[in-house]
Amino acid sequence: xxxxxxSPSNKVTEKGKDVELRCDPIxxxxxxxxxxxxxxxxxxxxxxxxxxxxPDKSGLPSDRFSAERTGxxxxxxxxxxxQQEDSAVYLCASSGLSxxxxxxxxxxxxxxxxxxx
Amino acid sequence: xxxVEQDPGPFNVPEGATVAFNCTYSNSASQSxxxxxxxxRKEPKLLMSVYSSGNEDGRFTAQLNRASQYISLLIRDxxxxxSATYLCVVRTSGTYKYxxxxxxxxxxxx
Numbered sequence: 001x002x003x004x005x006x007s008p009s010n011k012v013t014e015k016g017k018d019v020e021l022r023c024d025p026i027x028x029x030x031x032x033x034x035x036x037x038x039x040x041x042x043x044x045x046x047x048x049x050x051x052x053x054x055p056d057k058s059g060l061p062s063d064r065f066s067a068e069r070t071g072x073x074x075x076x077x078x079x080x081x082x083q084q085e086d087s088a089v090y091l092c093a094s095s096g097l098s099x100x101x102x103x104x105x106x107x108x109x110x111x112x113x114x115x116x117x
Numbered sequence: 118x119x120x121v122e123q124d125p126g127p128f129n130v131p132e133g134a135t136v137a138f139n140c141t142y143s144n145s146a147s148q149s150x151x152x153x154x155x156x157x158r159k160e161p162k163l164l165m166s167v168y169s170s171g172n173e174d175g176r177f178t179a180q181l182n183r184a185s186q187y188i189s190l191l192i193r194d195x196x197x198x199x200s201a202t203y204l205c206v207v208r209t210s211g212t213y214k215y216x217x218x219x220x221x222x223x224x225x226x227x
Contacts, residue, residue: 031213042204042219043161050213058214091160104149104208106215108160 002026004109006092012115013082021077021112025094032075033093033106034067043091049075082116089113118143121207123218131226134195138221140205141187148210150181150188155202155220164190164203195225 005024013019025032034046045059049069060066064082069075079086093106123140130136142150150167165172167179167188178191192199205218 033215035217043217045214045216048213056212056214105151105163105166106161106206108162110160 004092004094004107006090006109006112008112009110010113010115012117014117015084016081018078018080019082019114021079021090021092021114023075023077023092023094023109025073025075025092026096026107027073029094029096029107030072031095032069033095034075034077035091035093036088037091037111038088046077046090079114082114084116087114087116119218120144120216121205121218123203123205123221125219125221127222127224129224129226130195132195132197134225135191135193136195136223137189137191138203138205138223139187139189140218140221141185142205142207142216143186144207144209145186146210147186147207149208150179151206151208151215152177152179152188152190153204153206153217155204157201161204161217192223195223197225197227199223200225 007022030051033048035043037043047057047067049055064080067077089111091111092109095106097103121142152164153161154164155161165174167181171180176193180189202220202222204220208215
């Protein structure tokens with residue numbers, strides 16, 4: 001079946017512009033996660049959504065970052081007034097009982113590589 | 118102290134060698150443990166979950182030591198294709214939040 005997809009795959013923007021990154025999770029997965037990975041670094045947790053519960057936003061680095069998940073499916077990560085330090089790969093993952101894996105196995109999308117000039 | 122710590126490596130080993138990685142975690146309430154593999158410029162993929170009794174999948178063996186709060190990954194008969202970064206991942210009981218280690222780089226040499 002279809003995996004997690006993300007768009008765009010690459011995004012180059014100028015400092016100060018807003019960007020939107022999209023994630024389509026595996027169908028039926030109730031949990032959705034956003035992570036950030038800077039060059040040569042580990043994954044930094046940003047936010048997760050679980051069903052209809054309030055999202056855990058504890059990893060968002062500043063109020064310039066926000067995320068939504070509409071209809072329990074697609075999610076959008078928005079970065080306002082981008083800064084050069086926002087340059088990274090933004091990874092989305094989903095988990096849940098559908099898809100054949102264990103409920104707590106995360107399946108990652110290919111990521112969006114964001115470059116802020 | 119980081120919640121999940123790994124030796125960044127790189128571990129350079131010849132083909133056929135056995136190599137082991139450890140990962141320590143600081144939260145005693147941690148409940149679920151995983152090893153993920155990440156190839157260069159690719160997304161992480163689940164290698165194996167780590168169960169309390171230890172588990173094996175082909176050439177890969179994972180162990181959990183709750184008393185000392187570490188998990189390990191053993192790779193036997195290393196292949197060139199095993200070259201990657203191995204990420205230790207921990208989930209705390211009662212949450213859906215996963216903490217990733219920074220990864221251990223493995224290079225298997227011909």
